[in-house]
Amino acid sequence: MKKLLALLLCLMLALPVFALAEDVEITLWTYPIGSWGNQETVDALIADFNAAYPNIKVKVQFIDYQTGDDQVTTAIEAKTTPDIIFEGPERLVANWGAKGKMLDLTDLFETEAGKAIYETVAGSCKGADGKYYEYPLCMTTHCMVINKKAFEAADAMKYIDETTRTWTTEGFEAACRALTENGFCPVTGIVYCGGQGGDQGTRALVYNLYSGHFTNEGFTVYTMDSEENIKGLEKLQAMVAEGILADDPGIVAGDAISLFCNGTASMCFCWNAALDSNNRATLAENVEPYAVAFPSDDGVPALDGGIWGFGIFDNGDEAKAAAAKEFIKFMCNDDAQAPKSVYATGYFATRPMGDIYTGTEKEGNTAYDAFSPYFGGYYQIAPNWANQRTEWWNLLQRIFAGGNVAEEVAVYISKTNL
Amino acid sequence: MTAIPKNASSRPSKRAPEVDTTDHSVHALTPYRVISVVLLIVLTILFIFPLYWIITGSFKTQQAVNARVPVWFPVEPTIGNYERLFQKPAFLWLFNTVLLCAASMGLTCVSASMGGYALAKKNFRGRTFLFSLFVCAMALPKQVILIPLLKEMAFLKLHNTLWAVILPTVGWPFGVFLMKQFCEGIPNEMLEAARIDGAGEARTFIDIILPMIKPGIGALAIFTFITAWNDYFLQLIMLNDTDVLSISLGIAKLQSELSTDYGLIMAGAALGSIPIIIIFLLFQKFFTRGITMGAVKG
């Protein structure tokens, strides 16, 4: 009798599981965030998921930053959006969420792990309407990188504080001059402005030079027209004119990284932990990457951050939405799985999770945690963001083509602050 | 497009460059000619170079690709680029492309020869109107209609399938126009004779019309194939999933945001272009004839 009762109890407990037991197929679109753009890595992660949830099939689609946004746009228009998408708040929250295309994920934040997420991070995942459109998995700060060998050859390491990995605007200018004279690498740094991603690097470079801010504190108004920022842009314009810094409207961040890795440029303004580990194999012999913060007049930088997580598109299918949530919970909240999911990104967890890199292949990533205190806030959720990004590249292109900085900035501001 | 060369259409069977023995300038070595030929050879090198660069580039190591002094020939050839390429479903992309070109070609040939015949030889209500509609639409750039087309495909649940690319390609009016021009060359007496013999509409079309316009269909087939192969824009809008990409889209997507791996991209470009180049070289005669006929009649 007892046994029977126990069996019945077990059955009842198992019932919810059985209720879900109907096979569901969900689709996941992932941008190349660390190794989440890599088939093998993601297949392994999904295999873990299927060991626990054999009834939920996950179809993965790898999308890139070059064409990914268009792909999502067409999918939204064609109503063929995936169930889950893996990216950051500027897209999930400020763009698709704000347009009412995403599901509210507030319930996920009420889980135990959800409550442990750092407040600033959780805040960035919340839309203006108070709903959460992203459940964050990982975060990092973006920095820049220099070729230590080139700097040593030009005797420019003295401009960098090696304990804090920071430097001043003055030091930056002097270093560029020394590097140009020395000629270890053909160019010093390249301010890429051909469009696409990696814009965070160029933004942080500009506003740090004289400690300006990209937006106001509430992330509602763009403030590129502040005195500090205009001064910063003028400084870069002057350095390009002097020939100690290069501009290039013909290349995008990816090209700039390749040029750094093959020893053409002695620094690169687009860098972070994951880029470090991903590019180790492609380094030329005379290149030794050394991550540093962006230079600022007072030596205290404010760094851009990245927060990546999952969002669910509102496709009107409850079974799929439920399955998608199970997937997200498993990847982000499961004690055994979450560190693996974060490790695949090469970044850092958005809740206390301990050191996951020491003693692994990505040991070098630990060093990047040192930049975390300089995180300057996630302003990428400011309104009109998608438009702002294009205007930003146009602004840089006009300025390096010799435009008057104050005037060009006014044009940019008139198009972004609507 | 009303530009129908009178002399050429009266002699449609005359094939392009027959050696002309009556032209006395053939072997005359004027300075103009010498300079021209030299220039031509320089240009030849220029035109072949990109292809050479694709093929050699696809076998270069990353160091060689990024070298500031160009490596003219891969001294240490590697197949690493191809290995990385085939980690992606590159053959599937190629297959998709061939499939969509072939389907567009087949459907266009069938629908256009039927439509062209009706427009040329049938006297029916609305003929003039329809024909002018076809002509007007011909110069229309496809990009203009991309947004409604996308919506329509989504509504038909065809977005993200090869059909979304095939159907608009087949709908393009050039085929009908071309076949109408060809059908007009068929003497009415033949149709009359067939009718007197009691042949039905279908019989007449299959037994009389089709054999007469066969060269035209061949020209149209080649035309459509090349158009579909090069129609990157439509593919870009309509195809999303890795499994349904065409080879052109696949190559375009090989350039990722955070690295520009020219070796890999060249491997993709080689895979995408070599097959059709081989087909072209093998069937060069048909290509040339197809292009010429398409123009003469179109």
Add this chain to the structure above:
Amino acid sequence: MIMAQTAAISQGMKAARRRENIAAYIFMAPSLLFFLGFVVFPMGMCLVTSFFNYTMSDFSFVGLANYQEMFGDAIFIRALINTIIIVVVSVPITCMFSLWVASIIYKMRQVNTSFFRCVFYLPVVTGSVAVTVVWKWIFNNYTGVLNYLAKNLGLIAKNVNWLGDPNTALWCIITILLTTSVGQPIVLYVSALANVDHSLVEAASVDGATSMQTFWRIKWPQIMPTTLYILVITTINSFQCFALIQLLTSGGPNNSTQTIMYYIYYEAFKLNRYGYGSAMGIILAIIIALFSAIQFRLAKTDNG
């Protein structure tokens, strides 16, 4: 039709006529289905949406506002000018270049003619994307062959950022466009020149005309229809060049290579402004129609 039932003869004619109509429409059906469904219908929709503020989250009637905005939009004007530059530069050059090449190679031995025809047709069959990516590499500021060669030949003092410099980017695009568009015209001209009536050429040379005179007086008028056809197709192709822009410059630097075609795509797919994009599409269609009409008119006067 009911009213017209008066005479038996006319009835018979009507019946025959109806049969002919039905048969014609059966033959027309497949092509009409595709044409009306996937060309005419979307075109109509495009016209309709051009009067709407149509975005991802909005669909409201705004009348001519999109059109008004367009003519105050500096980028649109820039795109329009660039598009016209591309057409006006590339079309005549394509025609003249092809004619020049054809005039040299059509008299050669068959093998040689075939060889050169193949060479110039290669970029067409290579595929627009493959051609574009390799040129992107050739033009690369740092690792491109062009800079290396030009520097070593002493043509330039230091690296030129071909695609990154607003002064050169558009010309690079036009150059690549030229290499991909001369293939077909050359094939056509070779065939047209070979078909020129030789008795006239013969007569002219007997009369002592120079080969230049023979060419312009005798051959040129005879190949005129081919020229017009080439003009029309090249014009349409130049208006439509898109892959080059998207893959090489995305309209940059600073909109110096922005074309209408790319700008429509950008407004529609980056900013999700479908209504505005449609309105620009309509304007582009009208411009192309005008160009075609001019060429049709030229063809008419010449043939008539």
